Amino acid sequence: MPVSEKSDALRERIRTIAAFYHRKGRMPSFSEIAEMTGMRSKNAVYKLVNRLERMKVLERDEKGRLIASSIAAPVKLLGTVEAGFPSPAEEELVDTLSLDDLLINNPDATFLLKVSGDSMSEAGILPGDMVLVERGVEPKNGDIVIAEVDGEWTMKYIKKRGEGVVLVPANSRYQPIRPKKELTIAGVVTAVVRKYR
Amino acid sequence: MPVSEKSDALRERIRTIAAFYHRKGRMPSFSEIAEMTGMRSKNAVYKLVNRLERMKVLERDEKGRLIASSIAAPVKLLGTVEAGFPSPAEEELVDTLSLDDLLINNPDATFLLKVSGDSMSEAGILPGDMVLVERGVEPKNGDIVIAEVDGEWTMKYIKKRGEGVVLVPANSRYQPIRPKKELTIAGVVTAVVRKYR
DNA sequence: TTATAGAGTGAACGAACGTTCACTGTCAAG
DNA sequence: CTTGACAGTGAACGTTCGTTCACTCTATAA
Numbered sequence: 001m002p003v004s005e006k007s008d009a010l011r012e013r014i015r016t017i018a019a020f021y022h023r024k025g026r027m028p029s030f031s032e033i034a035e036m037t038g039m040r041s042k043n044a045v046y047k048l049v050n051r052l053e054r055m056k057v058l059e060r061d062e063k064g065r066l067i068a069s070s071i072a073a074p075v076k077l078l079g080t081v082e083a084g085f086p087s088p089a090e091e092e093l094v095d096t097l098s099l100d101d102l103l104i105n106n107p108d109a110t111f112l113l114k115v116s117g118d119s120m121s122e123a124g125i126l127p128g129d130m131v132l133v134e135r136g137v138e139p140k141n142g143d144i145v146i147a148e149v150d151g152e153w154t155m156k157y158i159k160k161r162g163e164g165v166v167l168v169p170a171n172s173r174y175q176p177i178r179p180k181k182e183l184t185i186a187g188v189v190t191a192v193v194r195k196y197r
Numbered sequence: 198m199p200v201s202e203k204s205d206a207l208r209e210r211i212r213t214i215a216a217f218y219h220r221k222g223r224m225p226s227f228s229e230i231a232e233m234t235g236m237r238s239k240n241a242v243y244k245l246v247n248r249l250e251r252m253k254v255l256e257r258d259e260k261g262r263l264i265a266s267s268i269a270a271p272v273k274l275l276g277t278v279e280a281g282f283p284s285p286a287e288e289e290l291v292d293t294l295s296l297d298d299l300l301i302n303n304p305d306a307t308f309l310l311k312v313s314g315d316s317m318s319e320a321g322i323l324p325g326d327m328v329l330v331e332r333g334v335e336p337k338n339g340d341i342v343i344a345e346v347d348g349e350w351t352m353k354y355i356k357k358r359g360e361g362v363v364l365v366p367a368n369s370r371y372q373p374i375r376p377k378k379e380l381t382i383a384g385v386v387t388a389v390v391r392k393y394r
Numbered sequence: 395t396t397a398t399a400g401a402g403t404g405a406a407c408g409a410a411c412g413t414t415c416a417c418t419g420t421c422a423a424g
Numbered sequence: 425c426t427t428g429a430c431a432g433t434g435a436a437c438g439t440t441c442g443t444t445c446a447c448t449c450t451a452t453a454a
Binding site for chain 2: 015022024025026027059061065067068069072074075076077078079080081082083084085097098099100102103104107108110111112113114115116117121124125126129131132135143144146148152153154155186187188189190191192193194195196197
Binding site: 029030031042043045046049060063064065 | 440441442443444445
């Protein structure tokens, strides 16, 4: 049997398992895999899972159960726009990852805010975009922060000038803000997401 | 006992379960919940889970096992930037969601491409950003597409003019492209993500 | 043709699973 | 003081789990 056919059948089974995970929100049991792939013996699944584990396609916990790992990552990471798309033959070589894992460092401290206003438009943050904001991290010079200054919430670059702090918009039609009395930094913008359709 | 205290203890247990999920990649069993919360009876967990299920905090499959649902969503959705942040008291009221579910319609057909070049910078897509591209969907007028035109891959707006098609950049320093012989649409840009830190 | 490795079958095993039952405190309302 | 609701205990249940063993079938290699 040629290698490519064998590999095709294997990939189809991996896709079946991944589809189960995305449909049900948990990994299948061995019996469920047997049912889906048409196997009539759990031992066939057992050997299949061991092979996939050796290939680093699947992971298991200490009790032998499957856990969601790279197979659960929904999106495949390719190169650059110039590189275009790979052919189906080389598609299996690309890495997959989860946007959650990619963009979120600390789930408990991270919030999603919708952007209104165009004060950061020259930084590529447009009205209607969403920003991921992480609480409780120390803002560094040049970070984009969510701040409450003089009673109003805004999103700006933070620039430290000597002992003072200036909030700088990314839009030449707005002026930098020098907080008069109070300045509360609610969080640091760690990512921007924009959904088209 | 005041309601708020009861609610605090309950929330702490929900957090414990969610933390297990994010740490291990699967939902805990009843025994594991008992161990984590200090309970010595699985039945106490059984009643707890039933209560949380009635509150729509947890979900279970047909075999009684916990499945990852809203508790697994890593990020909390708040209002707008102007609204600022809610107080910890009202924090429990916000919705949580997963960026994967939010941005990805069809996991199998969606890829992540890194942007190089500034031809879409006026649309808020900067070099170094990543775009989610979905294959196999029909591009509508005004969509941003990844296209191979005359042997090169580019990202542009697609405008349909009568019978022809024009690829329009979002940067006044570049010219629209009228494909001479070949035009292959590889996919439609469904979302943009930018990671700051 | 014979040997061999790979993939699947089918039955059995102990462990872990969710579930149920009867029971024990504890605290607040009557 | 009594009662009832609530949270948790501890043991038992039937089921499902992953695992193991012995075996069959088939296709390739010697």
